[in-house]
Amino acid sequence: MDETVDTAVIVVGGSLVGLSAALFLSHWDVPVILLERHPGSSAHPRAIGYTSRTIELLRSAGVESALEGISWKNGPPRRIAVESLAGKWHGEQHWTKPGDGKPKASPVDFRAYSPVDGIAVAQDVIEPILRSRATELGAKLMLGYGVTGWDQDDSGVSATAVNSNTGRQIQVRAKYLVACDGGRSPIREKLGIERQGVGHVRTLRSILFRCPPIEKYLEHGYKQFSIEGRDDGFGGFLTTYGDGRWMLAWDIKDDTSTVVDETSQRDKVRKATGLPSLHDEDITLLATGEWDIGGHIADSFSSGRIFLAGDAAHTLPPNRGGYGANTGIADAHNLAWKLASVVGGHSRRELLDTYDAERRPVAQVRHDQIFARDDHRRAVLDREWPGKDVEILDDVAMEFGQIYRSEGIVLGAEDDEDSNGNGLPLAQKPEVWKGRPGIRAPHLVLRRRGTDEPCSTLDFFGKSWVVISKDESWQVEARDAAKVAGFPNFQFVCIGGDTVVEVEEGQFAKLFGLGASGAALVRPDGVIAWRVIEKPEEGRRESLEKALWRASFAVGSQSEG
Incomplete structure (x- = not known):
């Protein structure tokens, strides 16, 4: 007889996004069981770059201290076109070019928009950190358990899993399931959810290896090398993971050979590096594999009680904007705080509908931006899709200024259109949005009252619903609205009050778009759900209370709320 285990949420897939889901759910005190068919991380490091926004999210769950000391200081990795490492170097290839096409004088200063840096570390280094923290917070990670079947009904979801080593079979029963089972997601396919996008572009063969003699080629600051322009027609991609490991990848269509033995692998490394004299002992082979590169966006990110995340929802090729793994972590x-609010009995299930409404457009924009830039544009020139030939968006806007539109975002009359009366752009810098509902609440450097200790507005988000204002009288309205809606951990933050003050006077009003008596309602994920630029003379509590009811889908709220 199968062993039956009950929990609140099942996560299927234990790579980067599945582990992040387990981490964030356990952070919100949601009982979660993760099922992963492999016993640990992949032999290939895969993702390497984690953006400032991703580190903000991990920081909110207590992971930041384990990542200290590995932050990059010069932005995303630099790439250059070369004939080989030892051959001719053609020129730098930029991720985003300025409008005049001239090289940028310096990298984007993301630190002006965030209290943290992005990091450059291999996926198989960060995954154990996520496992450890998720387990510490109470998540149950069942590695080596492959899901063999599942079904859902009106009351929940059941999944059957088998341990590949012992043959032990279990059945897990939960209220909801999060599918993080990859680009070929069996769960998505069984649900019958179709995908659109540029589709499959190419298949790469790769070699992971160590080769100390080539480390010297990193002295010029480049970490990625696009191999092209050779007389022999060989092309490929060479990158370092910063820890002595390198990966060489090339298009399978350019290599009809099926031989992947050690001799042929070392020969490929010699060809790519332009160093035919490398000895066998100079090249330590670690792993080899094949990778499908393309772009797909699922037509829906949810079906019933099942939600798709990461590659199961969107496959986005590796890129220097960090739009792949980072999008999945987001x-x-x-999803995690929404599941927590529903499972905890604070919100109605309709809150979960906002997951698809918010995350699918973000994935679509990122898909189109990837294939608009030179890294991948040349490979899809002959493809047609609705998002082709979009305008290239600013890097800061893409990182910190993509906007959510859903029933969980409460707009005022001044928020419906931009100042020119046009439809809203897909992304803008935070200082341009000026605190519009639907954006990540901006980072602003503050100072603890009575000290020189700096902090960020973001330090107050990620734990509960928050009302933030320079007008201390909102504290009463915030307390009363939270009590009526049933959110016991509601917080009020007064800028200039007893706790924190602005370092530069007037920046809070500028970034959040608020007058001296205005206030913003910030969701548990740090997104602005509602604001009022100035405090109304009457109905102040009612306006905040109604906004909270609507944004949170609080249990018992009226249809008009």
Whole structure:
């Protein structure tokens, strides 16, 4: 007889996004069981870059201290076109070019928009950190358990899993399931959810290896090398993981050979490096594999009680904007607090509908931005899709200024259109949005009252609903609205009050778009759900209370709320 285990949420898939989902759910005190068919991380490091926004999210769950000391200081990795490492170097290839096409004088200063840096670390280094923290917070990670079947009904979801080593079979029963089972997601396919996008572009063969003699080629600051322009027609991609490991990848269509033995692998490394004299002992082979590169966006990110996240929802090829793995981690963060609020009995199930409404457009924009830039644009020139030939968006806007539109975002009359009366752009810098509902609440450097200790507005988000204002009288309205809606951990933050003050006077009003008596309602994920630029003379508590009811889908709220 199968062993039956009950929990609140099942996560299927234990790579980066699945682990993030388990981490964020356990952070919100949601009982979660993760099922992963492999016993640990992949032999290939895969993702390497985690953006400032991702580190903000991990920081909110107590992971930041384990990542200290590995932050990059010069932005995303630099790439250059070369014939080989030892051959001719053609020129730098930029992720985003300025409008005049001239090289940028310096990298984007993301630190002006965030209290943390992005990091450059291999996926198989960060995954154990996520496992450890998720387990510490109470998540149950069942590695080596492959899901063999599942079904859902009106009351929940059941999944059957088998341990590949012992043959032990279990059945897990939960209220909801999060599918993080990859680009070929069996769960998505069984649900019958179709995908659109540029589709499959190419298949790469790769070699992971160590080769100390080539480390010297990193002295010029480049970490990625696009191999092209050779007389022999060989092309490929060479990158370092910063820990002595390198990966060489090339298009399978350019290599009809099926031989992947050690001799042929070392020969490929010699060809790519332009160093035929490398000895066998100079090249330590670690792993080899094949990778499908393409772009797909699922037509829906949910079906019933099942939600898709990461590659199961969107496959986005590796890129220097960090739009792949980072988008998946943000999926997990967006969904986790909503599941926590529904499972905890604070919100109605309709809150979960906002997951698809918010995350799918973000994935679509990122898909189109990837294939608009030179890294991948040349490979899809002959493809047609609705988002082709979009305008290239600013890097800061993409990182910190993509906007959510859903029933969980409460707009005022001044928020419906931009100042020119046009439809809203897909992304803008935070200082341009000026605190519009639907954006990540901006980072602003503050100072603890009575000290020189700096902090950020973001330090107050990620734990509960928050009302933030320079007008201390909102504290009463915030307390009363939270009590009526049933959110016991509601917080009020007064800028200039007893706790924190602005370092530069007037910046709070500028970034959040608020007058001296205005206030903003910030969701548990740090997104602005509602604001009022100035405090109304009457009905102040009612306006905040109604906004909280609507944004949270609080249990018992009226249809008009």
